[in-house]
Amino acid sequence: MISLYIKCLKNKSINRFAIIFRLLVIAVSLGFLNVYASESIDRRLQISLSIFPKIVAVDNGLREKLDKKNRVLLAFISEFDDGKARELAKAMRSKIKNIAGMSYRVEPVNLGDILAKDSFSPTAIFLTERLSSKRFNTVMDFAMRKKILVFSPFTGDVERGATVGIAITSRVKPYFNMRTLGASSISINALLIKMSKRYE
Amino acid sequence: MNRYFSHITNRVTLNIIGVMLLVMVAIVMHWIYVLLPTFKDGEQTKADLLVTPYTELIETAIDQKDREKLDELLNRLVLLIDPKIKKPMVLSIKISLVNGELIEKRNSVTSQYAPFTAETPLFSQKTSELLGVLQLEYNAELFNSLIADAERRLVFAVIVFIVMLVFVQRHLFRLLQPLSDLAAQVESVDFGEANKLSKPKKDIAVEIRQVWQAIEKLFLRLRQRDDQVRLEHEAAQVALAEKIKAVAANKAKSQFLANMSHELRTPLNAIIGYSEMLIEEVAELGEMQLDSDLEKINLAGKNLLLLISAVLDLSKIEAGKMQLYYEDVRVNSLIEEIIDIITPLAEKNNNVISVDCPENVKIIHIDVMKLRQSLLNLMSNAVKFTENGKIELIVSQKTVGINEWISFEVQDTGIGLSEKQLNSLFIAFSQADSSTTRLYGGTGLGLAISRSYCRLLGGDITVKSKKNVGSKFTISLPVGRPTQSLSTQETEQSRSLHFESARSALVHSDATVQSERRAKQMIVLIIDDDPMACDMPSRYLGKSGYKVVCVQNAADGIAKINSLKPDVILLDIMLPGSSGWHVLTYVKEHSEFMHTPVIMLTMVDEKTTAYALGANHYLMKPVDKDQLVTAINRCVRKGGIKTILVVDDDQETRKLLSTILRNEGYYVTEAENGHLGLIRVAERNPALILLDLLMPGMDGREFLTQIGQNPKWRTIPVIVLVAKENTQDCNNIVNQVDGVIQKSEFSIGKVISMVKSVLNNENTQPVTKLDDKKECK
Numbered sequence: 001m002i003s004l005y006i007k008c009l010k011n012k013s014i015n016r017f018a019i020i021f022r023l024l025v026i027a028v029s030l031g032f033l034n035v036y037a038s039e040s041i042d043r044r045l046q047i048s049l050s051i052f053p054k055i056v057a058v059d060n061g062l063r064e065k066l067d068k069k070n071r072v073l074l075a076f077i078s079e080f081d082d083g084k085a086r087e088l089a090k091a092m093r094s095k096i097k098n099i100a101g102m103s104y105r106v107e108p109v110n111l112g113d114i115l116a117k118d119s120f121s122p123t124a125i126f127l128t129e130r131l132s133s134k135r136f137n138t139v140m141d142f143a144m145r146k147k148i149l150v151f152s153p154f155t156g157d158v159e160r161g162a163t164v165g166i167a168i169t170s171r172v173k174p175y176f177n178m179r180t181l182g183a184s185s186i187s188i189n190a191l192l193i194k195m196s197k198r199y200e
Numbered sequence: 201m202n203r204y205f206s207h208i209t210n211r212v213t214l215n216i217i218g219v220m221l222l223v224m225v226a227i228v229m230h231w232i233y234v235l236l237p238t239f240k241d242g243e244q245t246k247a248d249l250l251v252t253p254y255t256e257l258i259e260t261a262i263d264q265k266d267r268e269k270l271d272e273l274l275n276r277l278v279l280l281i282d283p284k285i286k287k288p289m290v291l292s293i294k295i296s297l298v299n300g301e302l303i304e305k306r307n308s309v310t311s312q313y314a315p316f317t318a319e320t321p322l323f324s325q326k327t328s329e330l331l332g333v334l335q336l337e338y339n340a341e342l343f344n345s346l347i348a349d350a351e352r353r354l355v356f357a358v359i360v361f362i363v364m365l366v367f368v369q370r371h372l373f374r375l376l377q378p379l380s381d382l383a384a385q386v387e388s389v390d391f392g393e394a395n396k397l398s399k400p401k402k403d404i405a406v407e408i409r410q411v412w413q414a415i416e417k418l419f420l421r422l423r424q425r426d427d428q429v430r431l432e433h434e435a436a437q438v439a440l441a442e443k444i445k446a447v448a449a450n451k452a453k454s455q456f457l458a459n460m461s462h463e464l465r466t467p468l469n470a471i472i473g474y475s476e477m478l479i480e481e482v483a484e485l486g487e488m489q490l491d492s493d494l495e496k497i498n499l500a501g502k503n504l505l506l507l508i509s510a511v512l513d514l515s516k517i518e519a520g521k522m523q524l525y526y527e528d529v530r531v532n533s534l535i536e537e538i539i540d541i542i543t544p545l546a547e548k549n550n551n552v553i554s555v556d557c558p559e560n561v562k563i564i565h566i567d568v569m570k571l572r573q574s575l576l577n578l579m580s581n582a583v584k585f586t587e588n589g590k591i592e593l594i595v596s597q598k599t600v601g602i603n604e605w606i607s608f609e610v611q612d613t614g615i616g617l618s619e620k621q622l623n624s625l626f627i628a629f630s631q632a633d634s635s636t637t638r639l640y641g642g643t644g645l646g647l648a649i650s651r652s653y654c655r656l657l658g659g660d661i662t663v664k665s666k667k668n669v670g671s672k673f674t675i676s677l678p679v680g681r682p683t684q685s686l687s688t689q690e691t692e693q694s695r696s697l698h699f700e701s702a703r704s705a706l707v708h709s710d711a712t713v714q715s716e717r718r719a720k721q722m723i724v725l726i727i728d729d730d731p732m733a734c735d736m737p738s739r740y741l742g743k744s745g746y747k748v749v750c751v752q753n754a755a756d757g758i759a760k761i762n763s764l765k766p767d768v769i770l771l772d773i774m775l776p777g778s779s780g781w782h783v784l785t786y787v788k789e790h791s792e793f794m795h796t797p798v799i800m801l802t803m804v805d806e807k808t809t810a811y812a813l814g815a816n817h818y819l820m821k822p823v824d825k826d827q828l829v830t831a832i833n834r835c836v837r838k839g840g841i842k843t844i845l846v847v848d849d850d851q852e853t854r855k856l857l858s859t860i861l862r863n864e865g866y867y868v869t870e871a872e873n874g875h876l877g878l879i880r881v882a883e884r885n886p887a888l889i890l891l892d893l894l895m896p897g898m899d900g901r902e903f904l905t906q907i908g909q910n911p912k913w914r915t916i917p918v919i920v921l922v923a924k925e926n927t928q929d930c931n932n933i934v935n936q937v938d939g940v941i942q943k944s945e946f947s948i949g950k951v952i953s954m955v956k957s958v959l960n961n962e963n964t965q966p967v968t969k970l971d972d973k974k975e976c977k
Contacts, residue, residue: 057328101327170245171252171320189330191298195319 041154045128047172048153048165049092055151055164055174056124057100060187065123065148072104075122077139078129079111085128111135114142127152127162136160144184158199167197175199209372216368220361224354231350239343240316247318247338250280250289255334258295259322262331270295274305277336285342291315295322297332313340378404382412389419450518457515464508465803466730469822471501473736476825480740505822510645516805517652523808524567524656526680531561531595531606534568538575539593543851546583546591551612553583557595564597564606565680570657574650578610578661578673581646586614589670597679605659606679611672617665625663626651650675722865724832725766726750727757727783728801729775733821737770740825741832745865754778758786761793768835770828771815773802781813788814797835801828826862833867842887842959843867847877847903848921849895853943857890860948861955874898878906881913888959889918890941893933904936917958 056062056072067073074092078085085108092106107122111131114120125143127150140161143150152162158177163184167175174196181188254273261270280289292306292315316338322331378400385397397419400412475498482490516522535557546553575593582591594609617625626647651661659677724746726734734750741748749764751757754775761769761783769787773780780802787793799817800810807818817831844866848854851872858868869884871877875898877889889907893900900920907913919939934940938958941951 054323054328054330057323058330096328098327100329170248189298191296191333192321192330195321195333 041130044153044155044166044168045088046091047168048126048151049088049095051166051172051174052124052126052151053092053096053099053104055149055188058189058192059124059149060189061147062100062102062123065121066102067105067121067123070102072099072102072124073122074104074106075114075120075125076106076108076128077111077114077125078108079131079135081129082108082110085109088126088128111139114139121146122148124148125150127154127157130154130157133160136162140180144180147185149181149184149186173197208376209369212372213365213369216365220365224358224361227354231354235350236347239346243316243338243340243343244318246289247316247336248320250277250338251318251320251334251336255320255322256325258334259325259331262295262297262322263325270303271305274303278305278307282339282342285339285345287311287339287341289339291337291339293337294335295332296335297322298330301332309339311339311341313344315340316343375405375408378408378412382408382415386415453515457512465505465822466732468501468505468508469736470732472498472505472822472824473732475501477736477739502824507645509820510649512805513649514645514652517649517656522652522656524570525807525811526565526567528563528565529568529571530563532557534572534575535593535595538572538579541576542579542583542591545580549583549587549589551583551586551588552590553593554590555593555595557593558597561595561597561606564604566677567653567657570653571675571677574653574661574675575608575610577646577650578608578675582610582612582614582671582673586612586670589613603678604680606677608675609672610674611670613670616667616669616671617663618667622663622665626661722768723747723749723764723766724768724770725757725760725764726770726801727752727754727760727775727780728770728772729753730772733772733801736825737828740829740863743863746832752776754780754783757783761787761796765793766796768832769796769798770801770832771798773800773804773806773810781809784810784813784815799828799831799835826859829862829865833862833865843869843884844955845869845871845877845880845884845886845889847871847874847880847889847895847900848892849873850892853892853921857951860951864952864955866955874900874903874906877903881907881916885913886916888955889916890921890955891918891937892921901933904933908936919954919958 052074056074059065062072065072074089076085076089076092089106089108096104098104104123108128109120109122125139125148127139131139136157140150143163149163152158152165154165158165158175161177161180163177163180163186165175167173174192175198176188176193176196177199179200254277257273258270261267261273274293274295277290277293278288281287282289288307288309290307291309291311292304294305295303297303318336318338320334322334323329324331382397382400389397397412397416400409404412475494479491479494479498482488482494513522535555539553539555543553579591579593590613592609592611594611595606596609597604597606599605627644647661654661654675654677657677659675662674662676663671664674665671722745724737724741726737726748728734728750729752731750731752734748734752738748738750746768749760749766751760752775754777757769757771757775760766769783771780771783775783780800784798784800787796787798794814797816798814799819800815801819801821801823803821805820810818816835819827819831844861846854846857846861846868847870848857849872854870854872858870861868869880869886871880873895877891878898880886881889891900891903898906904918907916907918917938918936919941920933920937921941921943939954941954
């Protein structure tokens with residue numbers, strides 16, 4: 001597309017100012033979209049931080065998924081932006097004292113590290129950035145193998161296989177992928193499931 | 201159904217109903233699929249939002265197991281009042297804890313509508329564990345009241361729509377009713393004066409009023425047109441009646457003219473014929489004192505005949521019955537003929553005539569009779585109204601587009617015409633003014649007839665004139681191509697050769713017929729019931745050497761034709777019993793007689809029929825003697841009448857000799873000098889030449905030399921005319937000629953006897969020797 005525009009600019013018969021003006025419009029539009037998207041993602045991440053521990057708490061197999069020190073281990077996974085993962089982990093720590101009366105640990109983890117260390121067994125995974133399909137599937141394979149839930153605050157991730165996310169209408173509700181739940185052999189309190197949004 | 205839809209009112213009503221139904225369906229669908237779910241979602245959202253701020257407080261109260269606080273919170277929720285419906289917003293609150301405990305608060309108010317339910321999980325603020333579920337029943341009365349309100353409005357809208365529909369229909373009906381009234385009136389109007397459209401009502405629509413007024417105007421115009429048509433019809437009826445009267449009058453006029461011409465011509469025939477005979481008798485008897493009186497009678501008769509002929513011609517032209525007879529005409533000959541006729545008149549007024557006829561004007565294809573009459577009229581007018589002046593006749597021919605036109609300009613230096621006189625110049629029976637008639641005579645028909653002739657021929661006569669200066673009349677006529685292929689150049693170059701061969705044929709023919717004529721006298725059979733028509737021709741044809749036989753009906757005529765086998769037949773049309781047509785048909789149908797010349801001699805103008813049936817000539821009664829003899833001679837010449845050339849510069853002598861010889865049955869050509877004489881010989885090889893010796897230009901002596909040099913011409917016998925004082929000259933040439941006549945001893949008998957003698961000798965022996973008559977005395 002860009003090469004096409006460059007060709008057009010070299011062609012003297014075409015109005016260069018019109019092309020430059022269009023490029024500017026496209027650039028500005030893309031910029032606004034990017035800003036709006038990043039703001040929207042930040043809000044979803046902040047809301048998710050308060051819901052995520054509650055979801056982890058209603059996992060009926062929570063006690064079997066604790067680390068060696070009987071702590072809840074929450075893995076905040078990133079692929080490129082590790083700083084964001086750390087920032088979110090820090091925010092989580094400041095908000096939440098315990099989960100289901102148990103101490104917890106938040107560990108920002110790069111995706112590459114998870115793949116390298118198969119021995120890593122967190123209680124639940126929180127995706128801090130939107131992953132590509134391949135990476136997302138790798139994470140989901142890992143989680144299902146470990147029978148742990150994957151929380152993704154990003155729109156559309158529940159539909160593509162994430163265990164749980166959020167649905168925002170007049171209220172914020174948990175949003176469960178029932179197939180993934182079944183495939184991961186994760187049991188969630190039925191009362192909550194009943195009041196949550198479900199993706200069958 | 202179609203009839204129902206053809207009414208504008210019904211059509212508009214149905215259109216409105218259709219549109220409104222579509223609108224209502226759209227509204228209902230929008231209500232069901234858009235507005236109602238939105239309202240429901242809105243109410244549900246309100247219920248959810250109502251719970252949200254209390255959730256954390258309730259979770260904290262449960263965490264702290266503070267029942268009082270929990271009850272207070274729940275009571276606060278239950279007490280909330282909707283400002284719109286002034287009723288509690290929450291009907292009941294129920295908390296189901298995970299340990300099975302149930303906490304419930306219910307409002308005393310009940311609602312007939314099913315409430316909206318809002319549910320939310322309760323998590324421990326301390327451990328994030330699930331504490332239970334909070335269920336809230338939200339009062340749906342507001343929502344249902346809104347629904348009911350919307351339904352009421354919809355019903356109201358439908359009612360309003362129906363009312364409007366009825367109103368529109370009635371309004372439309374009222375609006376269009378005047379159109380129906382107008383249609384009814386238009387149908388009943390019959391355009392009579394009293395039957396007009398009524399005035400439109402005051403409250404009708406402007407557009408309909410305009411239509412009404414337009415139709416009123418249309419009716420007005422139609423009535424006016426009807427009136428006009430009626431007037432035109434009446435005028436046409438009057439015109440038709442007048443036309444019928446005019447046709448009847450014209451028919452009566454034609455009948456009158458035909459009768460009168462017959463009645464007038466019959467006595468004129470006698471007057472002219474007998475006066476001519478008496479003139480001859482008087483001349484022979486030497487009673488010259490009677491000659492001028494007889495000439496006056498003859499002239500008066502001829503003038504009267506001319507007048508009658510002119511009136512008849514005019515009548516025929518007006519009736520559109522004048523017919524044209526096209527033939528090839530040698531313009532030079534025609535001009536010469538006209539000049540010959542006009543010259544004596546011109547000389548009488550001491551006028552000079554000049555002719556300009558270019559060489560390229562040779563033969564044209566035209567009705568020569570009409571052209572001759574028109575030219576004669578113009579020329580005779582010119583010489584009549586000019587004294588001591590000059591008359592010019594200029595002929596020219598030119599090509600305009602694809603047509604050839606010939607023009608004859610007759611210009612004089614006479615009295616001329618004023619502007620006023622020019623305007624009435626071509627009107628029948630009108631001359632320049634009455635004084636003109638008194639001074640110059642004439643009927644005033646000549647120019648009218650001439651112009652009519654020229655217009656019949658496709659041309660016209662124009663005139664330019666200036667008072668006391670002179671006039672110029674121009675005849676312009678389209679001319680067709682001659683049927684003969686005689687181009688000018690060919691004629692000039694091959695003249696001698698052409699006439700040489702013609703001469704040979706003529707000499708041979710002449711010889712044969714001459715012998716027959718000696719053996720048998722030519723018989724002319726006249727078939728006419730009028731005894732006078734037989735009497736006069738018998739007398740002057742007898743003098744010309746013909747034997748005349750008369751019969752008075754067709755049956756006798758046919759019998760005589762069979763018994764006598766006449767050389768020429770003179771035939772009248774109106775005969776007792778069978779008509780002349782029967783005789784003509786009989787002659788032309790029998791191979792034995794079909795070559796016998798038939799000359800129609802009648803008062804009936806049926807020239808076309810006569811020629812179509814094979815007549816050779818057509819003469820109208822009363823016919824003058826010369827005309828008849830010439831016609832007969834022409835017919836007989838075809839079988840062998842001899843041609844005699846008279847070469848003399850003296851016109852009177854020429855005329856006298858021509859008359860004498862024509863009376864004897866010869867065909868005479870004339871030349872006024874030797875040069876013209878040679879041309880005449882080349883044109884028509886004569887049997888005899890009467891030659892004057894003293895002439896301007898080429899004289900008789902040189903003429904003889906030229907004749908002698910041509911081997912084909914040297915055998916032509918020549919009789920010379922010499923004056924007494926030129927005896928020496930006579931003696932010098934006497935050996936070269938066949939006879940000599942002294943002009944001083946000139947007499948009819950001598951001329952005839954010498955001519956006959958020479959011609960007889962010519963047929964019996966070569967004319968190279970002198971006889972006893974060839975002496976100069």
